[in-house]
Amino acid sequence: MDIANPSEEHLMLREMVRDFVKEHVEPQALEYDRDEKFNVDLFRSLGEMGLLGITASEEHGGAGLDAIAATIVHEELSASDPGFALAYLAHSMLFVNNLEFNGNEEQRARILPKVCSGEWIGAMAMSEPDAGTDVLGLSSTATQNPDGSWKLNGRKMWITNGCIDDDGTPADIVWVYAKTGIDEKGRAQISTFLVEKGMQGYSVGQKIIDKTGMRASNTAELVFEDCIIPKSNLVGEVGDSMSHMMRNLEIERLTLAAMSLGIARRSLDEMNRYATDREAFGKQIRDFGQMQRYIGESWAKYRAMRAYIYDTANNIGLGNSGQRLDSDGVKLFATTAAKEIADAAMQVMGGYGYVAEYVVERLWRDSKLLEIGGGTIESHQKNITRDLSKAPDAVNR
Numbered sequence: 020m021d022i023a024n025p026s027e028e029h030l031m032l033r034e035m036v037r038d039f040v041k042e043h044v045e046p047q048a049l050e051y052d053r054d055e056k057f058n059v060d061l062f063r064s065l066g067e068m069g070l071l072g073i074t075a076s077e078e079h080g081g082a083g084l085d086a087i088a089a090t091i092v093h094e095e096l097s098a099s100d101p102g103f104a105l106a107y108l109a110h111s112m113l114f115v116n117n118l119e120f121n122g123n124e125e126q127r128a129r130i131l132p133k134v135c136s137g138e139w140i141g142a143m144a145m146s147e148p149d150a151g152t153d154v155l156g157l158s159s160t161a162t163q164n165p166d167g168s169w170k171l172n173g174r175k176m177w178i179t180n181g182c183i184d185d186d187g188t189p190a191d192i193v194w195v196y197a198k199t200g201i202d203e204k205g206r207a208q209i210s211t212f213l214v215e216k217g218m219q220g221y222s223v224g225q226k227i228i229d230k231t232g233m234r235a236s237n238t239a240e241l242v243f244e245d246c247i248i249p250k251s252n253l254v255g256e257v258g259d260s261m262s263h264m265m266r267n268l269e270i271e272r273l274t275l276a277a278m279s280l281g282i283a284r285r286s287l288d289e290m291n292r293y294a295t296d297r298e299a300f301g302k303q304i305r306d307f308g309q310m311q312r313y314i315g316e317s318w319a320k321y322r323a324m325r326a327y328i329y330d331t332a333n334n335i336g337l338g339n340s341g342q343r344l345d346s347d348g349v350k351l352f353a354t355t356a357a358k359e360i361a362d363a364a365m366q367v368m369g370g371y372g373y374v375a376e377y378v379v380e381r382l383w384r385d386s387k388l389l390e391i392g393g394g395t396i397e398s399h400q401k402n403i404t405r406d407l408s409k410a411p412d413a414v415n416r
């Protein structure tokens with residue numbers, strides 16, 4: 020049994036995305052990374068293929084597929100262009116999947132068709148200049164007006180797809196977390212709002228440039244200044260954000276791990292071919308024991324990542340919570356493994372590995388972000404340890 024392609028439908032999806040990547044993603048990856056540009060046209064073409072709403076319901080323009088399908092798409096895109104894959108993840112997982120499982124029917128019917136087709140580009144804004152891991156420390160604040168609408172003030176930082184070009188054009192729609200009060204235990208009460216382009220007081224503060232990696236995705240600071248949000252754009256009830264975050268976090272971390280898998284697979288492929296082609300001292304470099312250590316260990320790590328990631332994808336329910344042990348576990352393991360495999364590839368390829376034309380240099384830079392974004396590796400260590408103290412039986416399952 021192949022847990023990465025458990026059905027004919029999954030295999031066909033993988034082949035379709037792989038063909039698309041070869042023909043359209045790979046040829047532009049180097050240029051868009053070098054120029055720090057987001058390829059909007061290419062992104063919208065994913066909508067025509069039904070990929071932008073991969074997990075959204077078919078009645079609202081989505082593909083209605085499962086977590087395995089989402090994992091496949093992220094792995095395949097990332098094997099060529101992790102930066103582009105990150106923009107895809109921010110849209111299809113952080114926005115679309117979130118809306119599918121946490122929005123109400125009116126919001127789904129109104130917004131999903133636009134984001135599934137690619138007419139609108141979505142983003143999710145949680146992080147702030149002074150709060151990342153410490154979610155409850157965020158300071159963006161929304162207060163309700165007498166007419167029921169909301170007034171949002173604050174700044175969001177590091178928002179993927181926050182702007183779509185270099186002219187300050189903001190994302191068409193952003194899933195924004197903001198403080199709406201203090202609960203009975205004195206903790207921040209967080210609520211979720213849908214902010215649309217054109218709403219008064221919503222703008223791009225800056226496009227963040229000179230990133231180490233993921234340069235083919237745009238990262239922005241967003242500004243909300245007395246931004247007026249209609250009542251109909253509050254998601255769920257006031258104070259519901261923690262449940263939204265918990266529900267969406269698992270698929271987010273799984274697909275970030277899938278991106279790491281794509282990076283690992285491509286790095287391994289590149290180093291393996293190079294080790295055959297390159298000769299030194301009259302031998303293929305794959306005959307040297309030290310090179311064998313890089314290749315052998317990378318293979319074992321790659322296979323372990325693949326097994327753990329697809330095992331988790333086969334067991335995770337979209338829109339559920341309760342699988343954080345494994346969604347954090349796969350991301351913790353896979354992100355560092357991918358970085359190590361990209362590093363091994365660069366070492367095997369010597370000077371050629373260090374320049375952009377040979378791809379692994381870009382994968383190496385891109386891999387680092389996955390240890391930070393969507394939760395740092397330290398936050399996964401903390402969550403796993405906490406969850407295992409609550410459910411020690413998980414170890415002997």
Ligand SMILES: Cc1cc2nc3c(=O)[nH]c(=O)nc-3n(C[C@H](O)[C@H](O)[C@H](O)COP(=O)(O)OP(=O)(O)OC[C@H]3O[C@@H](n4cnc5c(N)ncnc54)[C@H](O)[C@@H]3O)c2cc1C
Binds near residue numbers: 109146149153180
């Ligand atoms: C390219 C890029 C894209 C991003 N895209 C998005 C996006 O689309 N939407 C969004 O909302 N955010 C996004 N982020 C933000 C990202 O999720 C945060 O950077 C991440 O959550 C870490 O937050 P921070 O940067 O504020 O670091 P901090 O939380 O300040 O952490 C700094 C260091 O302290 C450690 N630390 C913090 N608390 C603890 C603790 N309790 N125990 C041990 N160590 C701790 C961290 O692990 C880390 O090593 C993006 C970031 C980048 C760089």
